[in-house]
Structures are given as C-alpha cells and as structure tokens.
Amino acid sequence: MFKKSLIPSLLVVGAAGLGQAQAADLTISCGAVGAELQLCQQGVRAWEEKTGHSVDVVSTPNSSTERLSLYQQILSANSTDIDIMQIDVVWPGLLANHLLDLREVLGDDAGEGHFAAIIENNTIDGRLVAMPWFTDAGVLYYRADLLEQYGHEPPQTWEELTEIAREIQNAEREAGNDRMHGFVFQGRAYEGLTCNALEWVASHGGGTLVDADGEVTIDNPQAAAALDLAASWIGEIAPEGVLNYTEEEARGVFQGGNAVFMRNWPYAWALAQSEDSEVRGKVGVTQLPHAGEGSSAATLGGWNLAVSRYSENAELAAELVAFLAGEEEQKRRAIEGAYNPTLETLYQDDEVLEAVPFFGDLYETFVNAVARPSAPTGDAYGRVSNAFFSATHDVLSGNRSGEQAVSDLDRELARLKRRNW
Amino acid sequence: MSTPVTESAPIPARPLPASYRSTKVRRQRVRAAWYFLAPMLVTLAMVAGWPLLRTFYFSFTDASLSDLGDTLFIGLENYLVYDDGRWFGVLADPVWWRAVWNTVYFSVVSVSLEVVFGVIVALILNAEFKGRTLVRAAVLIPWAIPTIVSAQMWAWMLNDQFGIINHLLMGVGLIDSPIAWTADAAYSMWAVIMVDVWKTTPFVALLVLAALQMLPKDCYEAAEVDGIHPLKVFFRVTLPLITPALMVAVIFRLLDALRVFDVIYVLTSNSTSTMSMSIYARQQLVEFQDVGYGSAASTLLFLVIALATIAYLYLGRKQLQLGGE
Numbered sequence: 001m002f003k004k005s006l007i008p009s010l011l012v013v014g015a016a017g018l019g020q021a022q023a024a025d026l027t028i029s030c031g032a033v034g035a036e037l038q039l040c041q042q043g044v045r046a047w048e049e050k051t052g053h054s055v056d057v058v059s060t061p062n063s064s065t066e067r068l069s070l071y072q073q074i075l076s077a078n079s080t081d082i083d084i085m086q087i088d089v090v091w092p093g094l095l096a097n098h099l100l101d102l103r104e105v106l107g108d109d110a111g112e113g114h115f116a117a118i119i120e121n122n123t124i125d126g127r128l129v130a131m132p133w134f135t136d137a138g139v140l141y142y143r144a145d146l147l148e149q150y151g152h153e154p155p156q157t158w159e160e161l162t163e164i165a166r167e168i169q170n171a172e173r174e175a176g177n178d179r180m181h182g183f184v185f186q187g188r189a190y191e192g193l194t195c196n197a198l199e200w201v202a203s204h205g206g207g208t209l210v211d212a213d214g215e216v217t218i219d220n221p222q223a224a225a226a227l228d229l230a231a232s233w234i235g236e237i238a239p240e241g242v243l244n245y246t247e248e249e250a251r252g253v254f255q256g257g258n259a260v261f262m263r264n265w266p267y268a269w270a271l272a273q274s275e276d277s278e279v280r281g282k283v284g285v286t287q288l289p290h291a292g293e294g295s296s297a298a299t300l301g302g303w304n305l306a307v308s309r310y311s312e313n314a315e316l317a318a319e320l321v322a323f324l325a326g327e328e329e330q331k332r333r334a335i336e337g338a339y340n341p342t343l344e345t346l347y348q349d350d351e352v353l354e355a356v357p358f359f360g361d362l363y364e365t366f367v368n369a370v371a372r373p374s375a376p377t378g379d380a381y382g383r384v385s386n387a388f389f390s391a392t393h394d395v396l397s398g399n400r401s402g403e404q405a406v407s408d409l410d411r412e413l414a415r416l417k418r419r420n421w
Numbered sequence: 422m423s424t425p426v427t428e429s430a431p432i433p434a435r436p437l438p439a440s441y442r443s444t445k446v447r448r449q450r451v452r453a454a455w456y457f458l459a460p461m462l463v464t465l466a467m468v469a470g471w472p473l474l475r476t477f478y479f480s481f482t483d484a485s486l487s488d489l490g491d492t493l494f495i496g497l498e499n500y501l502v503y504d505d506g507r508w509f510g511v512l513a514d515p516v517w518w519r520a521v522w523n524t525v526y527f528s529v530v531s532v533s534l535e536v537v538f539g540v541i542v543a544l545i546l547n548a549e550f551k552g553r554t555l556v557r558a559a560v561l562i563p564w565a566i567p568t569i570v571s572a573q574m575w576a577w578m579l580n581d582q583f584g585i586i587n588h589l590l591m592g593v594g595l596i597d598s599p600i601a602w603t604a605d606a607a608y609s610m611w612a613v614i615m616v617d618v619w620k621t622t623p624f625v626a627l628l629v630l631a632a633l634q635m636l637p638k639d640c641y642e643a644a645e646v647d648g649i650h651p652l653k654v655f656f657r658v659t660l661p662l663i664t665p666a667l668m669v670a671v672i673f674r675l676l677d678a679l680r681v682f683d684v685i686y687v688l689t690s691n692s693t694s695t696m697s698m699s700i701y702a703r704q705q706l707v708e709f710q711d712v713g714y715g716s717a718a719s720t721l722l723f724l725v726i727a728l729a730t731i732a733y734l735y736l737g738r739k740q741l742q743l744g745g746e
Contacts, residue, residue: 006651065691071705094710097487152648179582187604189692227482244604244690367622379487382709393692418505 024056028084030044032059065190090374100307101127102178131325132342136301137369141262144284165237182237183262184250189393195299197392200226202297203290210373219410225404283360287320300369380420431611479716486710499717520701528678539625564623572687606694
C-alpha cells in the first residue's frame with residue numbers, strides 16, 4: 001500500500017544537500033511554513049560543524065493535517081528514512097507507539113527548564129516522546145498605522161473588531177485600495193480551522209468542544225453564537241477565499257498590505273517586519289478579542305522534536321534534538337524568526353524581548369493558552385478535530401446555522417465517543 | 422488504493438470453424454501463448470491482485486495504522502452494524518453518500534464535457550491546414566503535465582487574491598469583485614470539473630482523431646456529390662463510425678474519473694462539499710488511522726467501478742449484437 005521506496009522520492013524535493021555522494025548520518029524533517037525551513041537548516045548546519053556528522057534536512061507539507069498523514073505513513077511502514085520529526089503538540093498521543101523515549105538516551109533530566117505543561121503533554125505512559133521546540137498561541141495582528149489614522153484602539157471584543165474592520169476596509173476601498181479586507185484568518189477545512197474556531201468558541205464562553213473529563217460540551221448557545229459571528233464575516237470583512245486559506249495565504253494578504261487584522265501564530269511577526277515586507281514597522285500584535293461575557297482565548301499550538309523508534313542512529317538523533325531544542329538555538333530562533341521559546345528563562349532575555357516585544361506583553365496569553373482536546377479524546381482526536389472543522393467550514397460557507405451545526409456536532413461527537421474514547 | 426482495470430474484448434459466441442479444432446500445432450500455440458502471458462499475469466497478481474485482496478481482508482477487521490499487527494476480525498461491522506438503536510458503518514455514514522454523489526456528479530459531467538470538446542478538437546485537427554503537426558503536439562501538453570502539477574498551477578491561477586483568472590475577468594468587466602473559485606462551495610466543484618476537462622480533453626481528442634484518420638473516404642465523396650449538409654454527414658456518417666473509439670475513450674475516462682483524487686485534493690479546501698470516494702477512503706485510512714474502515718470504503722469504491730465496467734461490457738455486447746443484425 002505505501003511503498004517504502006516512494007517516500008524518499010516524495011520528500012527529496014526539499015532535501016538540502018542534494019547530490020551528496022555518501023548517505024548522511026541522520027535525516028531530519030522540518031516544517032516549511034514561513035522561515036521555518038531556513039532556520040532549521042541553519043541550526044542543523046551549526047550542529048554539523050560542531051560534531052562533524054552530516055544531516056539531511058527534508059521539508060514537509062505546510063498543512064499540519066497533511067503532515068500528520070505523511071508521518072503516519074512513514075512510521076507505520078517502520079521506515080528508517082527519517083530519524084527526527086517535527087511533531088505538533090496534539091500528536092504525541094497518536095504517534096507515541098512509534099517514538100523513542102528521549103529520557104532513555106538523554107538521561108532523566110531531559111526536558112528540564114521547559115514549560116512543565118508541554119513536557120507533561122509530551123509524556124505518554126511515562127515516556128518523554130518529544131522535546132519541546134517552540135510553543136505557539138494564536139494572536140491578533142493589526143495595522144497600527146491604519147488604526148491610528150482612523151482613531152481606533154486595538155479591539156477588545158469581537159464586535160469592536162468587526163466594526164473597526166468594516167469601517168477601515170470601506171474607507172480604504174473608497175480611497176482607492178479596492179483589495180483591502182478587514183480580517184483574514186485560517187478558514188480552510190483543516191487543523192488550523194479547529195484552532196481558530198476553538199478560539200472563537202472559548203472566548204464566547206462556549207467551552208472547548210470536549211472538556212477535560214471527555215464530556216462533549218459543544219452544544220451551547222455561546223458556541224452557536226461564536227460560529228454565527230464568524231460566518232457573518234465571510235464576504236463582509238473577510239474575503240470569500242478565506243475558506244481556503246491556511247496560515248501562509250492569510251499572511252500573504254496581510255503582509256501585502258491588504259488586510260487590517262489577521263489571526264495568526266507568532267511566526268508571522270518576524271516575516272511582517274522583514275526587509276521586503278509591505279507592512280514593515282506598521283504592525284502591532286495583541287491578544288485575540290473576546291465576546292461580552294467571555295475572556296480572550298488563544299489556542300495552544302507549538303511543535304516538538306521526536307525521534308523515530310526505527311531510526312538506525314537513535315542516540316545521535318537524540319543528541320541533535322537536544323542541541324536544536326537547547327537554549328542557544330531557541331534564542332536564535334526567537335530573535336530571527338519570532339518562534340516562541342519553550343524555555344521559561346528566555347522570556348526574560350533582553351535580546352529576545354527587543355526583537356519580539358510582544359513575548360513580554362503577551363506572556364500571560366502564551367502561558368494560559370487553551371489546549372485542543374487531544375488528551376481526553378486520545379486516538380480519536382483526528383476524527384474529533386475533523387468533525388469540528390468540517391462543521392465550522394459548513395457554517396462559514398453558509399450551509400448551516402451555528403445552532404444547527406453545534407447540535408449536529410454534539411450528536412456526531414457522542415457517536416464517536418461511544419466507540420472511541 | 423488503486424483499482425486494476427482489465428480490458429477484455431467481448432467475443433461473440435460462434436461455433437469455431439474446422440481449422441480451429443484442436444490439433445497438435447494449435448495446442449503448441451496455445452501453450453506458447455500462455456508462456457508469453459505468464460510474466461504479465463504474475464506481475465499483475467503481485468502489484469494489483471495482492472493489494473486488492475489485502476484491502477478486502479482488512480475491510481473485515483478493526484486494523485489501525487498505529488499498530489497493524491494487532492487486528493481482530495469483526496465481520497461486516499465496518500460496512501453496516503446496528504448498535505444501541507443506531508446504524509453505524511460506512512453505509513450509514515451521510516458523508517460517504519455525499520462523497521458517492523460528488524464522485525458520480527463529477528464523473529458524469531466532466532466525461533460528457535470531455536467527449537463533446539474532444540470530438541470538436543479532433544475534427545479541427547483532422548482538417549488540413551498549415552502547421553497542423555505543431556498544433557497537434559501543442560494540444561497534448563495539458564495531458565502530458567502530471568495532474569498534481571496542473572492542479573497546483575490552476576490553484577494559483579484561480580486564487581482569489583492574486584489569481585490571473587479573476588484579474589482577467591475583472592479587466593474585461595465580467596465581475597466586479599474577485600471570486601473565490603476554489604473556496605466557495607458553489608464554485609469549487611465547477612473549478613475541479615473545469616481543470617479536469619482542460620487536462621483530459623486532449624486524451625479523448627487523440628483517440629477520436631485516430632478513428633477519424635481511418636474513416637473510408639468514399640462515403641464522404643458520395644455525400645459531397647449528393648450535396649448533403651455537412652452537419653447531417655457528421656451525425657449520419659462520422660459519428661456512427663467513430664462510436665467504438667468514443668466508447669473506449671468514455672470507459673477509460675469514466676473509470677479514471679470515479680477514482681478521482683489528486684485534482685480535488687490539491688485544488689479545493691478539503692471540505693465535504695467536494696469530497697470524492699477516494700478522498701473519503703484516504704481520510705479514514707490515513708488521517709484517522711482506521712485501516713479497517715478505510716479499506717471498507719476502498720472496497721465499496723472498487724465495487725462501484727467494477728459495476729461500471731460490467732455495465733459497459735454488457736452494453737458493448739448488446740451493441741455488437743445490434744450491429745450484427
């Protein structure tokens with residue numbers, strides 16, 4: 001079904017060090033969203049110089065849903081092609097069977113200094129299967145210059161965001177920029193929409209889809225109102241195409257100067273402030289809005305490094321993981337790419353705070369980020385998330401009302417629950 | 422996941438002439454034929470037969486991708502099971518039926534359009550004009566590009582923000598704001614159909630052109646002498662003569678279209694509104710790691726395609742009998 005020989009050829013596209021005569025000692029797969037791949041290659045090169053080993057870097061699909069599929073194929077074929085994988089914060093439970101316990105190789109103090117919550121998240125049945133690399137939480141980007149020009153403060157509530165976005169979008173269009181949009185986010189039917197929708201629902205006081213005890217909580221009026229509100233943006237302040245946007249498409253619109261607000265992960269900061277960005281120096285970052293009775297919520301994201309159990313060089317791979325997730329490398333990635341460190345001490349580091357001021361301002365947001373219900377739903381998380389983002393996509397497309405969608409979702413999740421968790 | 426398609430020409434049952442009766446030479450020939458066929462049959466059994474049987478087997482188990490070794494036989498539960506007052510299984514899943522409908526809709530519409538356009542293109546290429554060879558080669562380009570590449574190419578061209586298609590349409594004044602071709606459920610299926618038609622029309626045109634090149638000239642000369650309208654000539658002479666070639670093109674395209682995966686997967690937003698049967702099966706198998714359930718969906722997909730093939734062979738035989746009368 002999945003031929004082993006196919007996989008390297010799938011991945012070879014992004015491989016650094018093509019045409020090397022001898023096989024590398026290790027292969028690491030990094031994400032390729034924004035500047036991820038470049039930063040990963042630089043980090044790997046530093047380690048190569050330090051140790052004299054050679055490492056191949058391969059890139060993976062941008063959509064996390066597709067990336068998971070690829071890893072699952074590689075791992076279930078017990079393939080030795082990839083030694084180190086960059087895995088999402090919601091995957092340790094899904095992939096634990098195939099991953100190495102890093103404490104076995106790196107000793108019992110592996111993972112010290114990292115946020116305890118992430119270490120706990122990555123520890124499955126007492127085994128540390130992945131090392132935290134960077135953490136993530138959804139934040140709101142806004143055009144500080146435009147808000148000032150029209151005399152607005154950054155919005156506190158979703159209603160304010162909607163009003164400000166509409167006003168500035170229409171004024172800018174009249175002023176001649178007819179490609180201006182009020183708000184862009186991730187609306188494609190994939191894991192990213194689960195993150196977005198969870199923020200809307202949680203900040204309306206509608207819970208987190210499934211609570212810590214595994215009870216389904218989505219069928220409530222606040223959740224329905226949250227989805228209806230989001231659906232009202234489509235075609236009004238958000239482009240119709242947002243239904244097919246992932247992180248990079250949204251960033252493309254915002255960084256091209258064509259959006260007032262954007263919901264995205266912190267990585268977009270470094271790119272929005274880069275030399276060739278249209279909006280350089282005009283961007284502000286704040287916490288996401290909330291509804292009247294709720295409080296702001298940011299979905300916990302973030303990525304970890306894991307070593308495949310089938311790796312032929314497991315010890316060496318674990319050493320590279322320790323290096324990449326170490327303080328020096330995390331600091332460099334924070335300064336150059338605005339990737340949130342997972343080491344608490346770096347949030348008090350002056351150089352880091354100078355490069356990314358909001359790491360200090362939004363520290364509370366990052367620490368209190370809302371986790372997706374991957375722990376209580378275990379193996380069924382993929383289905384749960386899929387049901388959630390499909391229903392949300394349906395509401396955004398105007399095929400169902402929020403109320404209808406949450407009651408359908410409640411039934412579907414109850415069905416899944418009976419069979420899977 | 423792929424479904425093998427074996428072509429077999431319908432053979433009208435006729436008593437064999439005397440010269441075909443079993444003789445020593447004849448037996449030797451048959452044996453030789455089997456020797457020549459054997460490598461192909463063995464290869465097919467390995468690359469098509471074995472995976473197919475394995476898929477059938479998995480569809481009766483609760484296999485999971487995270488641990489393929491630990492599987493239980495659960496009978497027909499993946500297909501349909503009554504549990505706790507409700508029906509479960511692929512056949513009780515509205516999303517599956519939605520995918521079936523999407524696939525059939527896509528197949529019928531896109532293949533019909535391809536046949537119409539393919540015949541038109543073939544007729545044009547069949548005419549004598551300067552640079553015909555060049556045009557023939559150029560027409561084949563869409564067919565030569567791998568689907569995954571052309572789908573990505575179209576995805577950029579159809580993009581709502583920077584896509585050239587919106588730019589052109591707005592330039593001409595047909596639309597006043599960009600349309601999200603691949604995101605909006607109302608358009609995305611049509612975007613997929615359009616890309617598929619663009620890509621595979623050359624294939625149909627090529628097969629039809631080959632048939633056109635072999636047509637007897639004398640019918641046309643006679644028609645010309647009698648002063649019959651060219652349209653009438655086309656429907657009365659050309660079309661019946663190229664029908665066999667057209668049928669081959671249609672069945673090939675239909676079997677391909679029923680398995681559609683790549684163009685939809687790359688082009689659209691992954692929502693249930695454009696999900697095809699293959700995408701459904703892959704999602705269950707890979708994203709949800711449910712090999713048993715995904716295999717059940719794959720098996721059903723195989724059955725649908727097998728039914729289409731059988732229907733085609735049956736109709737082909739019927740046609741032969743009608744033609745023979």
